[in-house]
Amino acid sequence: VLLAGCDKTVPASLLGAASANVPAIMVTGGPMLNGHWRNQSLGSCTDCWRFHEEVRAGRITRAEWQEIEDSISRSNGHCQTMGTASTMASVVEGLGMTLPGGAAIPAVDTRRKQMAELAGRKIIELVHADIRPADILTRAAFENSIRVLHAISGSTNAILHLIALAGRVGVELPLQLFDDLSETTPWLVNLKPSGNYLMEDFFYAGGVPAVMNELRDLLHTDAPTVTGGTVADNIAGAAIINPDVIAPAAAPLSEVGSLVVLSGNLCPDGAILKRSAADPNLLQHEGTACVFEDLEDLTARVDDPDLDIDAGSVMILKNAGPVGAPGMPEWGHLPIPKKLLEAGVTDIVRISDARMSGTSYGAVVLHVAPESAVGGPLAFVRDGDKIRLDIAARRLDLLVDDAELQERRAAWTPPAKKDERGYRRLYEDQVLQANEGCDFAFLKGRSPVVEVSHTYS
Template structure:
């Protein structure tokens, strides 16, 4: 047998490749069957590149090139790169929602890292659910891991208009329904709104989660805002590969990085960038994987003291490419001053304070200062009341000011099919004062917690010039969406939450400043309705869907599977 040229028994992969045994022989010989030599892998850190690329994931369409660049960085530092494809959650193509499969990718990430000879991992993702899913799995596996964000696409233009994917799609669709946009113009917008590879170029869920990953310390400094197709992103990929090898040698694990303060930094960052409401669900899920019992109350505490500094759509004016040119997330974190705990450790071994030191704001309109914020308080508020005993969320910076304190009659839709069938029915009686209610769209009811929360405005109101209504649901909405949308109502209707009891004409009272949402129906009447309520039948009777419905938690608990929360360590596999 060829002797080990450079033994390193400290590496987990050595359990596969070092033993002078039949099993060790088998592991080595199969690598050699792929053309590798002892000098390629013996005694070297094995770095897994977990790649969520697919031909149906626009956001990750540049990943085949980035994998080559990550590998280059790994080879440069004396590591052995192995690419492992994992489930690709392409937001635009997957139905009913990628959220149904976030936990499946998290499970796959965890088990891939545990069952293979892997010393560290580069996690390649970016499209909304890939970021939390991969980090959740890496936290539970507790192997050294570093995240490489896909990066936002380049900004687009149509005629003299700058387009933001998602946000402008909603806007121009409403104008088309109102009769203000012809088919030819609609087709022109369709052809140009997604200009390049990469995630949505607004501060949607993808860019929000990338920023959160960086603020938690899971990426290299500045990684979250680099556009997908510029040369800096290629260099970032190489640098990420190099750093992964160093992390393997240092045995720097998520448990060495992620603390309660790290998650506070994530929340503050989400609020300061006017980030997606989806971030709340994902941050809670990641925190609970790390053994930190984060609750909605903490989000509201930090929201009240954190100003919005990123003037980026949908809350602001600009796009992610502008944000990058203005200084990116490092500059925004520097602007936040004492709002950020600068002592938190990051994947490059330095503190976040060291990583943002010297960061410069290039454009003070795009990245605001504390004395000139876009909004005095955070981008997301947590509401409670008898309609949402376990809480719900709203993004006031993307809502209409006139509707933030509103009382109006409910118009109820039992599910999304009911909404589509009845929205434009004159008998529905929807007016500018109505409160649209969509129920059975949560984790159980959707199922999978789909992005249905930006309920469409009826055609007749669009033609009258109405562009916003109060809309309440137990669903989520896209991070690119906008409007006075109350989301994540918990408990959801499908498990008997109060949303299940609302009837047409009931008065709903919303007061965002007071963080309240109430159904103005007396307790005696609600008790009668509850006695008559029956739960909807389960959508899935077998397979992954049935497992999802049995084990998924509610929105306020992160929608993770109950058996995946932090607990006793899972043993490493036996290798005989």
């Protein structure tokens, strides 16, 4: 029984179960209850970001900010927006690795305990029937989970986790597949950061089973699950209770999914953007680069009143990827410079090889591959360069001629290795790029697990 809750623990435990390929079932901890402040629903940490920008712009006081902090977390549980934790719980339900309906049950609801007890009984059945993760984690299951991801307007981080998980069971999950399925999957779930509601509302509205039932014509409904039945069995009779929270497929929030995959000379191996959470006016944009070499540079200069930046600029952060940071932290939601916030700017195009929190929002291009630290084109961007983002064409391009780029590449020096031995050296040598899921290369692929029992007298 895999007991997990927040962003990384759910995929991490699934990765281990997939590699070991022993019978397994996921039990997630559940989201916290909705936050409330002055008749507003608060969700962590979407509203943390939103109100922190208000503090920086001087539109709310520090005392009000403290009230918001005190009001946003009302119970145990993970973030109650459709952040990475909620997304992964929902995606795991889409994969068939948890009991149906389990993703959205609030952490403190007695039904969460009931689900855990049922999972304890179910794992015994899985052992007796010898049903293992490799039996469930098929290409069909991954396609189902990607459909769910787009329909719920889920976290960009789920793309990394699903690619890594697929790699552990020998399923090829190319980045382009996420974009292909996005174009034929409607966005249905109206949750922050893309929408208005929170996970408690999602639970009462019907949860993941209602979403999957709306998507049933797009799903592989014959795919097996940990219940011992199929997807079709699990979603039979599921219904939308509140169409404001879960839109019907006949009247979706959007005809297409929330996440898009970009290509172009700035991201030869791909990049990601969450179009449902971005200012629509920025989805086709050409602007001048304002470059930050790393997080320290960003922190030191972003609020400098003399920073050469305006609302049409494109913010660039380098050295924030799997190798460069290291660890590809959630630095991609670059803070809008204070002087722009004070001028009323609420979104700006931001590009990096980092990740961002699933609770974040904006015209934020993430997971640029190859990353700058290994010689990806992002490393060669300079202040003043023109950059074009075109979501309709799925392009992200640095508008610098090839000869100039070649000169910059020839003059570039890779960052020095910080460790010549130990775990960090192993990590830097073996970690895959974002388009391959950022797993270790030596863990990709299936190998037989030899189970040996030892008896000692």
